[in-house]
């Protein structure tokens with residue numbers, strides 16, 4: 001900080017002469033610390049501190065800065081608080097450590113506390129790397145300052161460097177062995193470290209919780225994957241080893257989110273762009289992840305961009321920046337947001353863990369519940385309308401599993417849109433490509449064969465939308481469409497795999513679903529068959545998620561139980577099938593977990609499919 005040269009000179013010897021005057025009328029002769037470039041005059045500091053007036057003056061000024069910083073902190077004005085703490089540290093620094101005469105009262109305490117509070121203000125802004133630097137400074141002044149150690153660990157946690165976070169927390173615990181907050185954070189970081197290394201996430205407890213509960217944090221995890229160029233779709237993600245269905249491929253926490261109350265995509269993207277730009281300051285890792293999202297020289301990501309090292313996405317890896325990267329421009333970030341953001345709200349199902357909605361609300365302002373987000377590594381997945389992975393988002397974390405057994409070298413795909421979407425081409429226009437996935441090609445081929453049934457379905461749909469009630473006409477309409485579809489599938493003039501047949505059923509899944517609602521008009525056996533057809537149809541397009549998929553599996557189990565009895569081969573088969581679905585969606589749950597989940601989250605009374613009877617009593 002520059003200052004007029006005259007006041008600089010006043011720090012020399014002549015100033016001592018003025019001291020008595022200054023002491024006698026302190027108010028008028030007030031010298032403000034900001035007027036003095038202390039760093040240029042450190043040699044005078046010991047002498048300065050010998051004098052009680054100057055010592056008091058400096059102490060008072062530092063306390064004022066610190067206090068003002070605290071006021072901003074209390075008002076959650078983090079940036080302003082950081083500025084004030086930084087000023088305080090800047091002025092206090094020359095009075096610290098070796099420069100300060102023994103016994104001086106200013107010494108390090110104010111410096112340590114200001115630096116420590118600054119860490120917290122930076123943590124609150126998710127500026128992890130700066131928080132870490134501030135922590136290192138605070139700990140240079142006092143290596144045993146427990147709060148600073150704790151906050152340093154939180155900065156490592158934010159950077160997903162859980163191993164280092166644990167070792168700092170262990171140090172803090174040695175100093176304060178009974179500190180509960182440190183113990184809890186250490187347990188949490190140990191668990192996150194375990195997740196990041198092993199890919200073991202225990203989700204059964206989450207499922208069994210009654211009522212809304214906060215969603216825990218999960219670590220990122222990267223399975224056997226690599227990023228490679230494709231021939232027509234830019235870069236993509238590929239398997240590096242053979243995997244079984246259900247294998248966890250990656251877990252990735254959303255980096256930034258943008259929300260809108262009215263599902264306004266522009267508003268979402270602007271919010272997202274702002275958040276990404278802001279977070280570009282949070283760490284080199286984040287900045288590089290954003291950088292790699294668009295490295296092609298043209299605006300078309302299909303011209304292959306630079307391939308990022310996979311280490312960049314692995315928590316606690318040795319990745320380090322090899323070059324300086326500038327924060328991209330607003331337009332550059334907006335472009336990345338357009339082609340790399342995915343809906344967040346559609347993956348948070350109402351029948352999910354904790355309070356999916358409020359968890360997202362915590363990330364975004366007020367009730368803006370339509371949310372898009374950007375995830376680092378998942379941004380490199382290309383799209384398919386029948387993806388070979390299933391995704392499930394819990395809070396910020398996206399879990400991606402293999403939807404089927406696959407060989408090393410397979411390109412992995414996710415769906416950018418709801419796979420139920422009828423107008424998929426229209427939905428995909430944001431991403432600027434025409435989908436040529438197997439399902440789209442198959443759909444185009446068979447569409448003429450099912451045109452009558454499609455028209456019938458559309459009529460039924462508009463009737464339902466208008467009347468909002470179920471009546472016999474709708475029941476009969478559903479039965480007719482299903483019979484036609486099943487008959488046409490049976491007699492298909494072209495070769496089709498089971499999966500392709502299920503894609504056709506999936507196109508009509510609303511009709512199957514509506515018929516199921518007429519529980520009193522269909523026999524239990526027919527109901528079970530309908531359930532099974534619907535489930536296979538869902539599975540064929542990888543509609544994963546606790547909401548529809550597992551609910552249906554549990555409903556089948558209950559329906560089979562009441563029709564065939566517990567212990568019957570049909571019941572055992574339905575139970576095996578349900579466990580298979582659990583594994584595919586949530587990872588391996590043992591029999592005990594399955595039982596626990598069935599008794600809580602999937603208890604019979606909770607399941608709409610089990611409760612539903614024909615809603616219009618006049619039907620019977």
Ligand SMILES: C[S@@+](CC[C@H](N)C(=O)[O-])C[C@H]1O[C@@H](n2cnc3c(N)ncnc32)[C@H](O)[C@@H]1O
Pocket residue numbers: 232233234235236293301302304305339340378379380381382383384430431432433434435436437
């Ligand atoms: C989320 S990015 C996927 C990664 C991208 N391939 C890259 O190299 O950065 C989305 C972009 O990838 C391309 N893409 C994704 N799926 C595609 C597909 N099925 N066919 C053609 N292009 C696709 C489109 O250009 C789209 O805008």
